[in-house]
Amino acid sequence: MFSQLFGEYLVSEEVLTPEQLREVLDEQATAKVRLGTIAIANGYMTQNETEEVNHLQTQYDRRFGDIAVERGYLSEREVDELLEQQGCAFMKFLQIMFEKKYITASELDEYLDSFQTSKGFSKSEMEALKEDDIDGIVPLFAFSAKPYVTDIVALILRNLTRFVTQDYYIGSIKRVTEIRYQSIIGQKTYGSHVIYTAFVAGENEDGLLALASDFSKEELIQADSYTYDTLSELVNMCLGLFVTAISKGELFVDIEPPFVYENQTLTGDGYIVPLYVHGKETEIFIAVDSDVQIGVKPTSIDIQKCADSEVADGVKKVMIVDDSAFIRKTLRNILEEAGYGIVCEAVNGEEAVQLYKEYKPDIVTMDITMPVMDGVTALEKIKAYDNTADVIMVTSAGQQKKVIQALKLGAYEFCMKPLDKDELLKVFKELNA
Numbered sequence: 001m002f003s004q005l006f007g008e009y010l011v012s013e014e015v016l017t018p019e020q021l022r023e024v025l026d027e028q029a030t031a032k033v034r035l036g037t038i039a040i041a042n043g044y045m046t047q048n049e050t051e052e053v054n055h056l057q058t059q060y061d062r063r064f065g066d067i068a069v070e071r072g073y074l075s076e077r078e079v080d081e082l083l084e085q086q087g088c089a090f091m092k093f094l095q096i097m098f099e100k101k102y103i104t105a106s107e108l109d110e111y112l113d114s115f116q117t118s119k120g121f122s123k124s125e126m127e128a129l130k131e132d133d134i135d136g137i138v139p140l141f142a143f144s145a146k147p148y149v150t151d152i153v154a155l156i157l158r159n160l161t162r163f164v165t166q167d168y169y170i171g172s173i174k175r176v177t178e179i180r181y182q183s184i185i186g187q188k189t190y191g192s193h194v195i196y197t198a199f200v201a202g203e204n205e206d207g208l209l210a211l212a213s214d215f216s217k218e219e220l221i222q223a224d225s226y227t228y229d230t231l232s233e234l235v236n237m238c239l240g241l242f243v244t245a246i247s248k249g250e251l252f253v254d255i256e257p258p259f260v261y262e263n264q265t266l267t268g269d270g271y272i273v274p275l276y277v278h279g280k281e282t283e284i285f286i287a288v289d290s291d292v293q294i295g296v297k298p299t300s301i302d303i304q305k306c307a308d309s310e311v312a313d314g315v316k317k318v319m320i321v322d323d324s325a326f327i328r329k330t331l332r333n334i335l336e337e338a339g340y341g342i343v344c345e346a347v348n349g350e351e352a353v354q355l356y357k358e359y360k361p362d363i364v365t366m367d368i369t370m371p372v373m374d375g376v377t378a379l380e381k382i383k384a385y386d387n388t389a390d391v392i393m394v395t396s397a398g399q400q401k402k403v404i405q406a407l408k409l410g411a412y413e414f415c416m417k418p419l420d421k422d423e424l425l426k427v428f429k430e431l432n433a
Contacts (some may be wrong), residue, residue, distance in 0.1 A: 001137060001157075002129040003028060003093035004169035004276065009115045016102055022279060024100070025167055028092045035064040037095040038082045040105045045073050047098075047105040089166060090130045132166075134158050142173040142273050148246070148288045149173075149271050152197055155245075156238045156284060163418055164234070164277075165214045170284075171274030179266040183208065183223060184285065184294060185231045186259060187239050191252040196270065196292050197239045198259075199231050200283040207275065207282025214277065216326060225301045230326045232258035232301075236369075237417055240396030247400070255396070257323065257371045261295035268292030306332065308359070311341030316432065319361040320345045321352040321378065322394065323370040327417065331365055331394070334421050340428070349378030356382050356389065363431065366411070368395045368402050376406050383410045390431055394419070 007021045016024070036050035045053075045068065053067045065079035074082075085091055097103045103111065116126055121140070128136025134157050142153040153170070160168055182205055186198020201208045205223035212230045213220045220227050236258060243253045270287030303325040311317045318340050320331050332342050343359050346352035349366075350373040356364065364382070368375040375393065382389050393406045393414035403414050413427045 001132055001169045002090045004167065004279075005119075005129065006090075006112075006115055007093070008169075009118065010103070010111065013111070013114075015111070018279070020100075020102060024093060024096045024102070025279075027096050028089060029167065031092040031096060033086050033088065033091040033095050035068075035079070035082050035086070037098065038085050038088070038091050039068070039074065039078075040098075041091060041094055041108070042082065042085075044078055044082070049073050088130070089132060132161070134161070138170075141170050142271075144173060144271055146271075146288045148193070148195065148242075149286045151245075152195070152238070152242055152286050153273055153284060155242050156197075159234075159238050159241070160277075163215065163237075164211065168275060168277045170276070174272045176270055176272050177267065179272065179285070181261075181264065181266060183228070183260070183262045183299075184266065185228050186235050186285065186294075187232070188256045188259065189239065189243060189253050190256060191254050193246070193251075193253055194289055195239070195242075195253075196285065196287040196290075196294070197235055197242075198285045198294075199235065199275075200266075200272070200285050202281075202283065205282075206280040207277055210277040210280045211275075211282060225303050226325060228260045228299070229301050229303055229324055232260070233324050233326050233417070236324075236396050240417070244400065252401075254402070255369055257369055258301075259294060260299040260301055261297070262299045264295035264297070266292065266294055305345040305347060306342070308344040308355075309342065311343050315339065315341040316363060317341050317343040317359065317361045319343060319352065319355060319359060319364045321347075321349070321364060321370075321375065322367040323347050324367070327367070327394070327419070330419055331424075334419070334424060335428070338425055338428070349373030349375055349381075352378045353381045353385070357385060360386075362390065363428070364389065364391045365394045365415075366391050366406075368393060368406070374402075376402050376409065379406055379411055380409050392427055392431070 010016045011018055011021050036054060039045040040047055040050055053064055056067050057064055068074040069076060125140055134154050138150060138154040142150050144150050182201045184198050184200045189195040208223055209220050212227045215234050216230045239255055247253050269290040270285055270292060273284040275282050275284050318335055320328050320342060322328050328345050343361050344355050346355050348370045366375040366379055379391050391411045393411050395414055396417045412431055415424050415427055
């Protein structure tokens with residue numbers, strides 16, 4: 001995140017153009033940082049000294065650290081410290097900046113100092129930023145009197161880093177009572193705490209598209225039902241993990257199906273955190289135990305499921321049950337590649353019960369949180385019809401009580417979202433053993 005924030009500052013200082021910054025950040029994703037860059041950034045070596053060592057490397061085919069120690073520029077301890085920083089995104093950023101001559105080593109400290117002063121960051125806060133330490137970064141931008149708000153922002157950012165992209169940064173949190181939006185995609189919890197978590201597009205949806213494209217690993221060119229569906233799964237994953245973390249003892253929190261609204265107004269006490277993905281803005285909305293009205297009329301996510309199909313003799317027939325097209329597509333790709341046949345798909349529990357009776361699949365993957373009829377109720381009805389049915393629950397974190405209930409009702413096993421291909425296929429293999 002520091003690369004993006006410092007880069008934006010350099011654009012404001014006219015050291016870089018926006019196009020140059022985007023080029024540097026794109027290259028950063030695949031760059032391999034050299035020890036010399038880190039040595040300069042840490043003040044251990046000058047640029048002339050690193051150039052000298054680099055030249056000697058080409059002559060003698062020896063490691064940078066060994067030559068630098070031999071020349072007296074670095075100690076063995078300093079080399080070890082530098083090696084630990086080789087995966088640092090900010091170091092990659094600096095290296096590309098040096099290579100393209102957008103900034104010199106002598107100018108670096110001056111710009112870093114002025115950046116730190118302009119943002120009011122302490123030395124420890126700067127270090128947290130450079131190390132992409134989410135827990136250290138989030139309180140700088142998203143501190144709230146309601147601790148759950150800050151905690152959810154931190155969890156979302158950790159999941160963005162892990163499953164979506166590292167090319168993002170956030171702005172300062174703002175308390176709001178009304179938001180006019182182009183689209184909003186999220187979920188709500190119920191029980192001990194009512195929590196709204198959503199991604200919001202204001203004037204345009206470029207930020208949502210960037211987020212959804214990276215999460216789905218597809219190029220999405222317009223905000224449509226599939227985009228909203230994909231982002232619903234991202235919110236579901238994050239909120240589910242948060243619910244898991246806070247559900248203790250007598251505390252009960254569960255998750256409602258996702259919501260999507262377009263071109264309306266949100267009212268109620270909540271918080272907005274600007275989120276910039278690949279430089280394109282969207283927003284994170286969070287409200288905890290507040291009286292919030294998301295909108296008047298929700299948008300229907302209408303995505304055609306794959307047609308029912310014939311499965312060759314000898315091939316295990318699978319029915320996929322999930323209200324998310326993104327998850328159905330992911331499951332279909334994994335299972336078909338592994339040699340299973342997808343006989344049909346269902347988008348809610350009621351449809352799943354009907355299709356089970358019609359197709360008699362060998363295996364069912366069953367989501368839990370769905371509209372019309374949830375997965376646990378559908379499992380119970382399928383088991384009442386056929387107590388030999390093999391059903392694997394596919395669920396988000398945060399639904400342990402329902403998972404336990406499903407296992408008691410006869411579910412074979414459960415798999416957690418985001419789906420891990422190896423873990424999923426391991427369960428299928430054990431089921432067929």
